[in-house]
Amino acid sequence: MKGLYYRASVNDAEPKFVIQETSLPATLGSHQVRVQVKACGLSPLDLKLIEDLGIQRDLIPVGREVAGVVLQVGNKVSFFQPDDEVVGILPLDSPCSGLCDTIDIDEHLLVQKPEKLSSVCVAGALRDGLCAYTALHTHVHMAAGHTLLVMDGASSFGLMCIQLACYHGVKVLTTSHTPQTHTFLEQLRPSVGVQDPLVARVIPVYKDSSDLVSVVLEETGGLGVDIVIDSGVRLQEESSEDMMLLPHKHDIISVLGVGGHWVTSHKNLQLDPPDCRLLFLKSASMTFLNHEVWTASSAQQGRYLHILKDIVEKMSVGVLRPQPEEAVPLYEATVAMETVQRQQKKKAVVQL
Template sequence: MMRSVKGKLEGGEVTYFTINEKEGELEAQSVRVKVAAASTKQHNSEVIKFLGAGEEGFTFPACTDFSGQVAEVGSAVTSVAVGDVVTGIISLLSPFSACADTCDVHQLDIVKVPSARSQTDAAACIGPAVRAYTAMMYQTRISPSTTVLIVSGASANGLIAIQLALSWRAKVIATVCGDDERRFLEKNHPDIAQVIDLGSKNSSLVSIVMEETGSLGANAIIDDGVNMFAEEDHETQVPGRPSKHDVISCLAVNGKWITSQPNLQLDPPDSLKLHMRNASVCFLFEQSWSLSTAQRGVYLHILTDIMDKLAAGIIRPHVSRTVQFSDAETVLSSLPKRQIGSTVMYMN
């Protein structure tokens, strides 16, 4: 029997529970991994509702980003062997959870972890790195002439995006919310062109971006969600997020806005601004790689390149907190909306 923590959608709310399950028969292309570490994150309830097709009580993996040691391989597996240390991302539709003693995953959804790097680092960086790589290499093309605005730069997603953008010699502008996040970014990434505190009433995102870019705007904007309404007292307002109007106003001509807001609504004036800039909007959802069987070779290339950059020290995840598997339900139910770096769960 193995312990596994899963999420459940009930009444529009996500809850977590622990279950003891039997290990089933391993499929030919699958790999059974003894999980050592799993990175935690909040799942968007709207995405979960869609994947569950409105089914009440729909269950899904509590964690998806993991690292561990290969315990068993299927008959057709050639890429890894028993004893290899690997990392990967489980699909949200998988019957297995990364927050478990073991999980079964397709051999093309995992990659070997460099021997010089810890399994905790691998689990902490794999999801944010796939997300950043997708945004900056497949939804736009980052080059030394590119100016990138990264929202929530001190978050797990933001940190890895900043590191990759800087490695490609782009000019980076990042947003934070509060003095702690600002100090952290300025200390660890002094080569960022500008850090903008969206929690300060004295900071104007649009004016600072335009001043920094000579009134040209940012070539690419990667958000971590946006506020749909400009009113500060609106019930849906999330501190530290820019409004969609400010984001559009920061875009350069031919710019790309890469958003994680699944329910984004653009009013006619917003569309007109984008039209006049010849700009475009892309939606960023890193789970699309593992939810689809298409382009698996491309996905494996991304995973491999991420591990190469982790080994070289280009990617340096910041693990702000580690917790035990036994505390999984409590931790997952009370994840903060904002935090510096990642929270990683290790198996005990």
């Protein structure tokens, strides 16, 4: 069978993704499950993180968010039986590519897939759901009555944050990067219950990003928000159009209320002494969002499985409604992954 792999490039050349022939071991591990893959989500590879964890391989497997059907179980597997539909995320050091027809995976990395939830939908949204849960539950412990500012709410991750927060009674503000996404965010409604807008205020930063602080403070009566979740940060004044859509780090700290929490996905964030002083005066905190920590460490395996189970259950009943990703066939996987890696925020789903 064949899988998709990243071949380490030399001299910072373009990343190269190749289809490689592979095979599974003859015997299944005692706690492993053999799964026939039905759909696989493609997300950007964090090559620096892989290097930091000491994973050194000529070929790095690509495609880790998988949905499929159990074919065979190890002799000590207690959670699953053959023909069960399952979803999960392959660990960073997995030898298997999620685009293989059949993979072996530890039972403690999988959860049952609800019958009415499509494989393509869950494979495309599982990672973003995990990120949203990690940010809102694990890091900031959101509660009803909190106020949340989500940057770029129309992104797949931002949309998950908005829907999850609204379900728990949080007031949500968000930013839009284009007129089309602005209209989309203003028209967001829950699938069940009172059909009030999910977002209390959509702030169009494509017009003038300098309005962000004044609009947020106006909306919160000058108090600021309890939680900010970014999708990238400007560390200094940038000239490029894409960077100008991102908030400046000082603006994010300025809109935080007393005791507020800032969750950032910016891996190389640097705060200057005035920024730290402002955080201190507000008794506010900042957290780095690294969703890979769940599979990189087994310290909280039970909580991780609980999160995955809750995500798929909320998707199946319509509480979480990700934007549908158009599935691409396997023969287009290489081109799709190159696009995902180049654009970073883009996602793709391959249907097998």
